[in-house]
Amino acid sequence: MTLSYLNAVRQGRNGFWRYVGALLVILLFWIILGSIPYAIAVVTQGDTLDRLTAYVLVNLSFVSFLCGLAIALIGIHRRRLLSLVSADCTVRWGRIAQGFGLWLLLMLVTIGVGYALNPQSIEWSFEPQAWLRLLPLALLLTPLQTTVEELFFRGYVMQSLSLLTRQRWLIAVLSAIVFALPHLGNPEVANDPLVLLLFYLSFGLVGALFTLKDNRLELIIGIHAANNLFAALILGYPDSVLDTPTLVRSTEFNPTASLLSFLVLSALSYYIFFGRHADARPRTTDS
Numbered sequence: 001m002t003l004s005y006l007n008a009v010r011q012g013r014n015g016f017w018r019y020v021g022a023l024l025v026i027l028l029f030w031i032i033l034g035s036i037p038y039a040i041a042v043v044t045q046g047d048t049l050d051r052l053t054a055y056v057l058v059n060l061s062f063v064s065f066l067c068g069l070a071i072a073l074i075g076i077h078r079r080r081l082l083s084l085v086s087a088d089c090t091v092r093w094g095r096i097a098q099g100f101g102l103w104l105l106l107m108l109v110t111i112g113v114g115y116a117l118n119p120q121s122i123e124w125s126f127e128p129q130a131w132l133r134l135l136p137l138a139l140l141l142t143p144l145q146t147t148v149e150e151l152f153f154r155g156y157v158m159q160s161l162s163l164l165t166r167q168r169w170l171i172a173v174l175s176a177i178v179f180a181l182p183h184l185g186n187p188e189v190a191n192d193p194l195v196l197l198l199f200y201l202s203f204g205l206v207g208a209l210f211t212l213k214d215n216r217l218e219l220i221i222g223i224h225a226a227n228n229l230f231a232a233l234i235l236g237y238p239d240s241v242l243d244t245p246t247l248v249r250s251t252e253f254n255p256t257a258s259l260l261s262f263l264v265l266s267a268l269s270y271y272i273f274f275g276r277h278a279d280a281r282p283r284t285t286d287s
Helices: 006-011 016-048 051-076 093-117 128-161 168-183 187-191 193-214 218-234 255-273 275-280
Strands: 122-124 248-250
Touching: 006 128, 016 051, 016 128, 051 128, 093 122, 093 218, 093 255, 128 168, 128 193, 128 218, 168 193, 187 193, 193 218, 193 255, 255 275
Parallel strands: none
Antiparallel strands: 122 248
């Protein structure tokens, strides 16, 4: 018998005032304190701020975000930070690797298919010196950024919502909305706000579905890291929030194609991880 992922919230203290205090702490560290280094750089350097420095400063805000989340969980809710990963507070590194490896492979295949169908849609943009400077920073900071987002949006938010409702579909939808809202400030959203809103909602829903189905957070941690590392190092596109020196670039950004591609890759991933082994998945209990 495996403990329910959502029931991990009951390991801590959940009074109303604790959520008020916890959210204030998280927002303080994430939005305010985390933004200070980048804001100072913009004020002091202006247009001379190079894209690598900007990338580092933006991602360092997630270190502050993680600190706020840890203070909220440990100091206010009185439970372990790893309870956001699994109900038994363990981490299955192999599951992270599975999610990462499969998603990266599928995205590489997508590039190949796109190039074969339309060679003019992708152009070589490799800058060896800039890319090699970015590589170690991206391998460190991007997984940190995506993991912190998963701990908060799929972990803290979904587990907290389970105190209000036991309807998993509603928890998934509400957490997807919470995930989508801050991403609407990304510059690429201006290309097609409605489709990009659907994209971020879809990402949030898929993340929630995979987490609830696997009864753990590791799978979507790996998928999210692969997705963002792919965008930071391999394939860039116009107006991307990740303005980094990638190996290749799309000559145009097609939001609808991106959404459809994401849905197809999600369906394939779901089948590979869950469809063939439906009877082998661990049973959970909400008791």
